[in-house]
Amino acid sequence: MSEVEFLSPKTLDEAVQVFSKSSKNGKAKILAGGTDLLVQIRSGITYPDTIIDVKNISELKEISNDDGSYTIGAAVSGSILDEEKDFGDNWPGVLEALKLIGSEQIQGRASLGGNLCNASPAGDSVPALIASGAKVNLHGPDGSRVLPVEEIHLGPGKTNLKDGEIVVNFKFPKKKNNSGDAYLRMIPRTEMDIAVVGCAVNVTIEGNKCIDARVALGAVAPTALLVEEASKLLVGSNFEDDVIEKAAQACENACNPIDDKRGTVSYRKKVSKVLFKRALAKAIERAKRG
Amino acid sequence: MKKIHVKTKINGEETEFLCQAYDTVLDVLRNNLNMTGTKEVCSTGDCGACSITLDGRLVCSCLVLAAETENKNIETIEGMAKNGNFNILQKSFLEHAALQCGICTPGMLIAAKSLLEKNQSPTETEIRYWLAGNLCRCTGYDKIVKAVQAAAAEMRESA
Numbered sequence: 001m002s003e004v005e006f007l008s009p010k011t012l013d014e015a016v017q018v019f020s021k022s023s024k025n026g027k028a029k030i031l032a033g034g035t036d037l038l039v040q041i042r043s044g045i046t047y048p049d050t051i052i053d054v055k056n057i058s059e060l061k062e063i064s065n066d067d068g069s070y071t072i073g074a075a076v077s078g079s080i081l082d083e084e085k086d087f088g089d090n091w092p093g094v095l096e097a098l099k100l101i102g103s104e105q106i107q108g109r110a111s112l113g114g115n116l117c118n119a120s121p122a123g124d125s126v127p128a129l130i131a132s133g134a135k136v137n138l139h140g141p142d143g144s145r146v147l148p149v150e151e152i153h154l155g156p157g158k159t160n161l162k163d164g165e166i167v168v169n170f171k172f173p174k175k176k177n178n179s180g181d182a183y184l185r186m187i188p189r190t191e192m193d194i195a196v197v198g199c200a201v202n203v204t205i206e207g208n209k210c211i212d213a214r215v216a217l218g219a220v221a222p223t224a225l226l227v228e229e230a231s232k233l234l235v236g237s238n239f240e241d242d243v244i245e246k247a248a249q250a251c252e253n254a255c256n257p258i259d260d261k262r263g264t265v266s267y268r269k270k271v272s273k274v275l276f277k278r279a280l281a282k283a284i285e286r287a288k289r290g
Numbered sequence: 291m292k293k294i295h296v297k298t299k300i301n302g303e304e305t306e307f308l309c310q311a312y313d314t315v316l317d318v319l320r321n322n323l324n325m326t327g328t329k330e331v332c333s334t335g336d337c338g339a340c341s342i343t344l345d346g347r348l349v350c351s352c353l354v355l356a357a358e359t360e361n362k363n364i365e366t367i368e369g370m371a372k373n374g375n376f377n378i379l380q381k382s383f384l385e386h387a388a389l390q391c392g393i394c395t396p397g398m399l400i401a402a403k404s405l406l407e408k409n410q411s412p413t414e415t416e417i418r419y420w421l422a423g424n425l426c427r428c429t430g431y432d433k434i435v436k437a438v439q440a441a442a443a444e445m446r447e448s449a
Binding site for chain 1: 292294310311312314333334335338341344347348349350352353354355357358360401404405419420422423424
């Protein structure tokens with residue numbers, strides 16, 4: 001085996017420099033929490049020749065709140081974000097999605113950035129991030145750019161990131177008054193499993209009326225989906241039963257799932273409707289609280 | 291082959307070791323430092339047998355690269371008993387027969403200790419959820435949960 005290099009850059013520019021130099025052969029990997037990467041190395045799926053630990057870069061560990069708009073570093077772990085009470089009050093759906101990933105031990109390491117870059121269609125935090133309207137700050141050899149979360153994934157394990165580009169942090173919009181988000185996933189047990197279907201809903205209400213909505217699904221297509229059709233149906237409605245039914249149907253229509261041991265195509269489609277309704281109810285309840 | 295030199299604190303003691311890029315903390319603890327209290331079972335972060343704390347956070351040592359631990363604080367099962375005396379949790383596990391084969395026990399103890407540092411009065415549900423990342427194939431978990439509850443009660447009394 002040739003020499004494997006371990007690097008721990010202290011600045012973004014340094015990280016991008018070493019990553020773009022060594023990612024030319026496709027064998028450099030970014031290490032955040034490592035809960036996916038180390039398993040992949042162990043099982044022989046990947047043999048990086050360069051491992052770049054990004055946890056010593058301040059931007060990737062940042063947690064800040066600028067007048068209600070949060071910036072969360074890509075490498076912030078679930079257990080650290082969980083201790084930021086205000087973040088959970090603002091984005092309970094994002095936090096509950098991140099907290100569903102693995103055990104306490106995994107929470108000590110797993111990050112939003114890692115969950116996004118691993119690009120599993122079933123990654124729990126991704127639909128919640130999409131529903132929140134969060135944007136991703138990227139930094140690469142050609143400078144910085146910003147993309148909405150829903151534009152990052154191209155397919156299982158594939159992202160829109162360019163060679164040498166790193167996810168720096170997530171910028172959340174300012175939470176609107178009377179809005180609420182929620183994430184639910186379907187698994188055959190209560191803990192420690194991979195989503196069969198995941199659904200995130202973020203709604204803003206005025207009285208009983210829906211004035212804004214974002215609906216996202218996970219594990220039902222090659223990438224997590226923003227279901228714009230469902231959002232459009234909800235906005236302007238008073239969440240009447242027939243509107244909810246139509247929006248649920250839009251969720252089912254958006255599904256393009258696989259058959260596997262965890263769920264069949266028809267089961268996943270059916271569950272997407274049910275989960276959407278439940279997540280919506282939870283989001284509305286939170287929106288009513290403020 | 292070039293090795294990486296790491297200086298870190300393990301159970302309060304300054305420790306130095308040499309490792310390779312792919313070596314995990316678990317590899318180094320068991321193979322380089324002969325600290326075999328931390329157990330290796332699944333090596334993929336599913337079973338929790340290799341639980342340690344890293345800067346106070348509960349993690350699986352099989353999912354942490356040794357090279358990442360420069361200037362960190364690692365706590366392992368070897369640091370739990372002080373001056374030859376068992377910790378309250380360790381005593382409680384013995385009293386409640388909360389172990390059989392013992393392979394999961396170091397990880398269970400580290401995870402339970404980490405819970406009780408955060409929450410002095412966990413409910414049964416909280417204990418079960420917190421320990422969901424620690425698999426035991428012998429006990430059926432009930433005795434483990436009872437041992438943690440009893441230890442928590444004793445700690446509260448002595449506090």
